Amino acid sequence: MNASLKRVVAIARKEFLHIIHDPRSLVVIFVLPIFQLTMFGYALNMEIKNVDLAVLDYSRSPISWQLVQTFEGSPFFHVQYFDGQPDELERLFLQRKARAALIIHPDFGRDFHRQPATPVQLIIDAVDPNAATLIRNYSLQVIAEFNRRFGGEIRLPFDVEKAIWFNPDLKSAYFFVPGLLALILIMLCTLLTSVTITREKEMGTMEQILVSPVKPREIIIGKVIPYIVISMTIGVLILSIGIVLFGVPFRGSYVLLALFSSIYIITALSMGLMISTIARTQQVAMMMAQIATLLPTIILSGFIFPLSSMPRPLQWVSNIIPAKYYLKIVRGIMLKGNTFSQLIEPAGVLLVMTLLLFLIARRRFSMHLEG
Amino acid sequence: MNISVQTRNLTRRFGRFTAVDRVTLDVYEGEIFGFLGANGAGKTTLIRMLTGLLKPTEGEAQVAGFDVWGQSEAIKRRIGYMSQRFSLYEDLTAEENLTFYGGIYGLRRDQIEQRKAILFEHVGLQPFAGQMTRDLPLGFKQRLALACALLHDPPIVFLDEPTSGVDPKARRSFWNLIYQTAQLGKTLFVTTHFMDEAEYCHRVGIMHMGRMIAVGPPGQLKRQYDKSTMQEVFIALHQSSEEAA
Numbered sequence: 001m002n003a004s005l006k007r008v009v010a011i012a013r014k015e016f017l018h019i020i021h022d023p024r025s026l027v028v029i030f031v032l033p034i035f036q037l038t039m040f041g042y043a044l045n046m047e048i049k050n051v052d053l054a055v056l057d058y059s060r061s062p063i064s065w066q067l068v069q070t071f072e073g074s075p076f077f078h079v080q081y082f083d084g085q086p087d088e089l090e091r092l093f094l095q096r097k098a099r100a101a102l103i104i105h106p107d108f109g110r111d112f113h114r115q116p117a118t119p120v121q122l123i124i125d126a127v128d129p130n131a132a133t134l135i136r137n138y139s140l141q142v143i144a145e146f147n148r149r150f151g152g153e154i155r156l157p158f159d160v161e162k163a164i165w166f167n168p169d170l171k172s173a174y175f176f177v178p179g180l181l182a183l184i185l186i187m188l189c190t191l192l193t194s195v196t197i198t199r200e201k202e203m204g205t206m207e208q209i210l211v212s213p214v215k216p217r218e219i220i221i222g223k224v225i226p227y228i229v230i231s232m233t234i235g236v237l238i239l240s241i242g243i244v245l246f247g248v249p250f251r252g253s254y255v256l257l258a259l260f261s262s263i264y265i266i267t268a269l270s271m272g273l274m275i276s277t278i279a280r281t282q283q284v285a286m287m288m289a290q291i292a293t294l295l296p297t298i299i300l301s302g303f304i305f306p307l308s309s310m311p312r313p314l315q316w317v318s319n320i321i322p323a324k325y326y327l328k329i330v331r332g333i334m335l336k337g338n339t340f341s342q343l344i345e346p347a348g349v350l351l352v353m354t355l356l357l358f359l360i361a362r363r364r365f366s367m368h369l370e371g
Numbered sequence: 372m373n374i375s376v377q378t379r380n381l382t383r384r385f386g387r388f389t390a391v392d393r394v395t396l397d398v399y400e401g402e403i404f405g406f407l408g409a410n411g412a413g414k415t416t417l418i419r420m421l422t423g424l425l426k427p428t429e430g431e432a433q434v435a436g437f438d439v440w441g442q443s444e445a446i447k448r449r450i451g452y453m454s455q456r457f458s459l460y461e462d463l464t465a466e467e468n469l470t471f472y473g474g475i476y477g478l479r480r481d482q483i484e485q486r487k488a489i490l491f492e493h494v495g496l497q498p499f500a501g502q503m504t505r506d507l508p509l510g511f512k513q514r515l516a517l518a519c520a521l522l523h524d525p526p527i528v529f530l531d532e533p534t535s536g537v538d539p540k541a542r543r544s545f546w547n548l549i550y551q552t553a554q555l556g557k558t559l560f561v562t563t564h565f566m567d568e569a570e571y572c573h574r575v576g577i578m579h580m581g582r583m584i585a586v587g588p589p590g591q592l593k594r595q596y597d598k599s600t601m602q603e604v605f606i607a608l609h610q611s612s613e614e615a616a
Binding site: 003004006007009010011013014017018021022203204205207208209210211212213214 | 422423424444447448450452454456458459460461462463467470471472473474475476477478479503519
């Protein structure tokens with residue numbers, strides 16, 4: 001073993017000792033992702049069920065009864081008849097007794113058999129716009145179903161057959177498990193790296209290390225190894241929970257995901273290094289790591305909000321968020337079974353970004369230490 | 372006698388402030404060289420330059436025969452350093468701290484074990500080897516810090532205010548340890564602002580506002596300035612340089 005390797009091993013070993021001697025930190029490191037995962041898993045549910053639907057059936061005809069029955073048959077709606085006047089509906093919405101209302105006018109039964117198109121009115125509570133969109137889509141599905149069954153001879157010249165690929169049931173677990181993997185890896189790695197280095201500066205131990213023959217790159221490598229191991233373990237943990245508990249498929253190659261994940265982890269570690277050259281205390285480092293990773297990853301990576309619906313300037317900003325590319329990679333591998341050649345573009349961008357960031361961080365770190 | 376540390380007009384400026392001003396100094400092998408001065412006199416800056424933590428602005432310095440400008444790697448392997456701030460890992464045991472410092476100096480496993488045994492004996496820490504550093508009394512932490520600085524058997528050791536914050540009894544016993552270390556043939560470069568400690572040194576250098584205003588054995592300085600203690604010498608020197616300024 002040469003001297004340089006010995007020094008790296010000594011630093012990595014010490015870093016492991018810090019973690020082992022402080023079981024609380026270990027608990028936080030491992031419990032936090034599990035907590036977040038289950039929280040997102042059960043709270044961030046994009047599927048809505050049992051929407052309270054108030055029905056005002058003025059027609060009271062057999063065919064309007066069929067329409068209501070079709071709504072009732074759907075798991076999305078919980079039908080409640082309402083006998084009042086349309087202007088009293090508002091009270092129902094205000095009291096949150098209904099989130100949608102279906103109004104069938106008196107001539108519905110007669111018109112249905114005579115006219116090519118018979119209108120019904122649907123009112124949706126859009127206080128939560130996402131939910132409103134979902135309710136609207138579910139209603140259209142139910143009405144389409146009704147038309148197929150009772151529409152009689154009148155048919156559209158063509159029929160659109162929908163096929164949703166890769167996540168046919170539109171399960172939210174399919175998209176938050178990869179997203180959470182991207183979020184937790186970058187948050188934790190950036191945080192741990194920046195804090196571990198800042199702590200040595202704060203305690204004065206960095207100075208003690210610097211009078212030894214240790215080189216900055218040996219400090220970096222030695223300090224980062226334990227956190228790569230931890231991050232990889234957490235990655236495996238998140239994936240296992242996602243696959244076992246939430247039934248997310250894994251269609252691609254594990255090796256490929258491990259390879260790209262290590263690039264992504266190095267991005268996070270470089271960010272941590274960069275922060276450690278700016279922050280003087282652990283507290284500041286923690287805050288900076290949070291600011292740099294949490295919100296950008298949640299909002300600008302396409303994790304929750306689709307990038308294509310954002311204003312142009314935000315879309316430009318999203319191009320420098322590493323999680324954006326990593327997310328494409330993870331979703332591609334897990335849900336689509338993408339191969340290496342299909343991922344060259346996002347992987348290439350991520351790699352270039354990582355290299356750049358790492359070189360700058362390393363340079364800054366060395367200069368910072370040599371003060 | 373061989374020279375361990377040699378400086379010629381060594382200067383360090385921070386912006387317009389001159390922390391160390393043209394210091395010229397020779398420290399000989401096997402010597403306990405005491406380095407006195409008020410806080411902010413430039414002691415720590417000088418030590419930081421000699422240990423390679425800080426680049427000089429100008430001037431020359433050689434440590435263990437190597438130049439601080441281009442041979443800091445060689446210097447780092449031959450010096451031990453105990454910093455002013457107590458800087459060991461509190462959440463590691465005494466033994467783990469030593470093992471770590473052995474590792475970053477590139478020692479082999481068996482060398483580390485051997486040196487650890489010798490040093491625990493030397494500083495009297497055997498009973499505490501497995502204890503968490505944070506649980507040690509301050510006096511013992513300081514002994515441990517010295518042991519860490521000596522682990523790779525350096526010929527020159529820099530101690531930056533090693534006794535600040537400990538009680539007089541622990542200070543006394545730490546100085547005994549410094550004597551024992553000097554007897555191993557090591558050069559010790561000790562900064563302090565306790566004037567009674569100056570009496571224990573072979574030679575002292577007194578610094579004021581970045582300049583070295585007097586160098587010599589304590590006895591000689593006391594005769595020269597016709598004073599009975601180093602404390603009085605220090606005050607007299609302080610006043611005269613204040614008047615000159």
